[in-house]
Amino acid sequence: MIVEFGHFALVLGFVVALVQGVVPLVGAQRGNAGLMAVAPAASLAQFLAVGTAFAALTYAYVVSDFSVLNVVNNSHTAKPLLYKITGVWGNHEGSLLLWVLILAVFGLALALFGNNLPPALRARALAIQALVAFGFLGFLLFTSNPFARTMPPPVNGQGLNPILQDPGLAFHPPFLYLGYVGFSMAFSFAVAALIEGRVDAAWARWVRPWTLAAWIFLTLGIGLGAWWAYYELGWGGWWFWDPVENASLLPWLAGTALLHSAIVVEKRDALKSWTILLAIITFALSLLGTFLVRSGVLTSVHAFASDPTRGVFILGLLAIVLGVSFALYAWRAPHLKGGGLFRPVSREGSLLLNNALMAAATGTVLLGTLFPLIVEVLGMGKVSVGPPYYNYTFGILMIPLVLAMAVGPMLAWKRGRLGRALARLVPAALAAGVAAGWGILRSDTAGSAVVAAIGMGLAAWLVVGTLVELLERSGFYRHGPATALRRLPGMPRAAWGMTLAHLGLGIAIAGMVGSSLWKVESVQVMAAGDSQTVAGYTFAFHGAREVKGPNYTAVQGSFTVKGPDGATITTLDPSKRSYEVRSMPTTEAAIHTTWVGDLYAVVGDPAKKREGFVTRLYYNPLVPWIWIGSVVMVLGGLVSLSDRRHRVGVPARARTARRQTDGEGA
Amino acid sequence: MRLTAALVVAGALLAAPAAAVQPSEKLDDPGLEQRAQEVGEKLRCVVCQNQAIANSNADLAADMRKIVRERIKAGATNEEVIQYMQSRYGDYVLLNPPVKPKTYALWGGPAVLALIALGAVLVYYRQRRTRDAEDAPLSAEEAARADRLLAEDDDAAADDDRRGEAT
Numbered sequence: 001m002i003v004e005f006g007h008f009a010l011v012l013g014f015v016v017a018l019v020q021g022v023v024p025l026v027g028a029q030r031g032n033a034g035l036m037a038v039a040p041a042a043s044l045a046q047f048l049a050v051g052t053a054f055a056a057l058t059y060a061y062v063v064s065d066f067s068v069l070n071v072v073n074n075s076h077t078a079k080p081l082l083y084k085i086t087g088v089w090g091n092h093e094g095s096l097l098l099w100v101l102i103l104a105v106f107g108l109a110l111a112l113f114g115n116n117l118p119p120a121l122r123a124r125a126l127a128i129q130a131l132v133a134f135g136f137l138g139f140l141l142f143t144s145n146p147f148a149r150t151m152p153p154p155v156n157g158q159g160l161n162p163i164l165q166d167p168g169l170a171f172h173p174p175f176l177y178l179g180y181v182g183f184s185m186a187f188s189f190a191v192a193a194l195i196e197g198r199v200d201a202a203w204a205r206w207v208r209p210w211t212l213a214a215w216i217f218l219t220l221g222i223g224l225g226a227w228w229a230y231y232e233l234g235w236g237g238w239w240f241w242d243p244v245e246n247a248s249l250l251p252w253l254a255g256t257a258l259l260h261s262a263i264v265v266e267k268r269d270a271l272k273s274w275t276i277l278l279a280i281i282t283f284a285l286s287l288l289g290t291f292l293v294r295s296g297v298l299t300s301v302h303a304f305a306s307d308p309t310r311g312v313f314i315l316g317l318l319a320i321v322l323g324v325s326f327a328l329y330a331w332r333a334p335h336l337k338g339g340g341l342f343r344p345v346s347r348e349g350s351l352l353l354n355n356a357l358m359a360a361a362t363g364t365v366l367l368g369t370l371f372p373l374i375v376e377v378l379g380m381g382k383v384s385v386g387p388p389y390y391n392y393t394f395g396i397l398m399i400p401l402v403l404a405m406a407v408g409p410m411l412a413w414k415r416g417r418l419g420r421a422l423a424r425l426v427p428a429a430l431a432a433g434v435a436a437g438w439g440i441l442r443s444d445t446a447g448s449a450v451v452a453a454i455g456m457g458l459a460a461w462l463v464v465g466t467l468v469e470l471l472e473r474s475g476f477y478r479h480g481p482a483t484a485l486r487r488l489p490g491m492p493r494a495a496w497g498m499t500l501a502h503l504g505l506g507i508a509i510a511g512m513v514g515s516s517l518w519k520v521e522s523v524q525v526m527a528a529g530d531s532q533t534v535a536g537y538t539f540a541f542h543g544a545r546e547v548k549g550p551n552y553t554a555v556q557g558s559f560t561v562k563g564p565d566g567a568t569i570t571t572l573d574p575s576k577r578s579y580e581v582r583s584m585p586t587t588e589a590a591i592h593t594t595w596v597g598d599l600y601a602v603v604g605d606p607a608k609k610r611e612g613f614v615t616r617l618y619y620n621p622l623v624p625w626i627w628i629g630s631v632v633m634v635l636g637g638l639v640s641l642s643d644r645r646h647r648v649g650v651p652a653r654a655r656t657a658r659r660q661t662d663g664e665g666a
Numbered sequence: 667m668r669l670t671a672a673l674v675v676a677g678a679l680l681a682a683p684a685a686a687v688q689p690s691e692k693l694d695d696p697g698l699e700q701r702a703q704e705v706g707e708k709l710r711c712v713v714c715q716n717q718a719i720a721n722s723n724a725d726l727a728a729d730m731r732k733i734v735r736e737r738i739k740a741g742a743t744n745e746e747v748i749q750y751m752q753s754r755y756g757d758y759v760l761l762n763p764p765v766k767p768k769t770y771a772l773w774g775g776p777a778v779l780a781l782i783a784l785g786a787v788l789v790y791y792r793q794r795r796t797r798d799a800e801d802a803p804l805s806a807e808e809a810a811r812a813d814r815l816l817a818e819d820d821d822a823a824a825d826d827d828r829r830g831e832a833t
Binding site: 375393 | 773
């Protein structure tokens, strides 16, 4: 009954989306306020409908209603409650329902907090949002119904893939989707602006917080995913340049470029049509990611061709979204006149350079991701595009980008002085030299020394350069430390946000480079009492025992780790789980984190030839810096998002507020 | 980050937690073993989804690792081992795609993209310069709009002033 109710609510949401997608557009075109007012009301209705559907599916999972096919395929009574709930989005249908729910949440947020927007712009943006939702609700209802029943119901379900029964993975998809779907706001605003034929500083000011929020979520989602791979896959890797990972990196790259170009629109009234195009591309890449992941085309082109219903539907959606928005763009964008002029050496100039390089990097990742598919479709055999390709191409494109990242913020708007900026950056160059030298000394092959010198040098350049910019901005160089200290807390949050985000990237780069170059690993059979030394740390093995979890049994090993000086550092208890329902093992690595690296231990199967267990011991240098850097980047985003000008900086609203106060006074 | 992959294929293809190299497979000489590991990271486990044989616990990956180690033990260089694997499994086995007519677009693409992007920036500046000369003074309409905006924009202006002071 509740399941049917959920299904009905989904159909209702579908119909409401169509109304919300058409009526306000007509209203905005005719200047009819009544029709435009349908948009916020419909947003609320759509949120309630999709939310009800989601709640109904969650209910079916919580009570283990095995007459629902989706629950049968992905749940089991013995599963802990947390994973019954997260199982809702741990599958194709449920994750799409979550996608649409998040879309509805963003729509509702725009309806609730968008009172300071011009009514026509808001009506149009909400209508575009609804048309996207209409497409995806149709996809759900016609090809991927999560509420399909099965008869007769089985006694129990097939359980959730054990790999998904993990806190990191449980919350990774919602964040990723909040990011993907969040970019739909920038898209809706961009299309609405194209329809109106007007893009100005105010437009950029409204779009930036939504883009920033989406970027924060996507950064968190990607970071969570990498962290999960690191501790769960059991060999210390955290990024594989897998097509599915690339699918999340693509909108992140484009979204990062969008954040930066929107600054130029807001501050200088330039780069308008490029920013609009970026907003469209960013969301298109989110859709493309959904297509790649959801259609099965990555697994094999043939698998996709043999059951193409879902893939063709998403491809059709993608084609419509892209076709319509690009056509609109080609028609309207030439009329968008840019205002602010600037020299190549200026803040705008550096942001434009950032955009050019980010666009090339995005294109490179897209090329690498799609190339194997293209070759296969053309019948030219099969090729693999793996990490070495991306390290060469993407890596090389990142070098000028990071170099420019430290210089750009030091340049003035309109016309900057490169010589002065570079003179200020001498400490950053010195730090880069020291870090590069350290990187070379730390490496033992010529190849890794080159990469280490470049990577560590860039990281130090960016970190110190960003700090120099902070000092410059605070007036340290012109008015001395006292003034700087007084001014620092009062600086705009957006400035602090940039400082933090750039610092975070610098820290993360050092972590990424160090961990990939200097990992030390040791694989062996160990019996209780054996010791093994890895990178100067001695791991003493005390044997393994069986432990029982809620729906799995595990073999848990125990190690004591001593440092080079013989002092005990920690004990590590890695385990290998075997889940009862799906006989698939998972490894739970034990990790001890220090500031400069992780001690990482994994216990495997009992050895075949002699007494003992296969153990894998790693020293993963600088890995924590990746996570610290990511968190600092997210913090930077949050601080920037809290900047007051995102809330009160829009003049129209301030005026209304003033008028209201005046009215009350009289 | 493999998680989304896991969602998609429900773990069917995505090998479970990678166990990778087993102690019994290892070569006695640490130098040779190190080389075998390096080679293993450049070769794809051909039944896995984008995994190197060094990190996969599929049976086939184990067999492929064995072949790599036999070759290295027999005195082959890293390049020779990779060439041997390529002759056996085709280009598909190479995670670093070879440069040949089929992959010119792949390897040339990034450079072309970067040139297009930078070229577009240059064209942008050039166009701006010519337009700059054309419409330097404000038209009456633009001047009126500027006044209107300035009058409206008290809050924002105050905000900007404060920022200007901090800069």
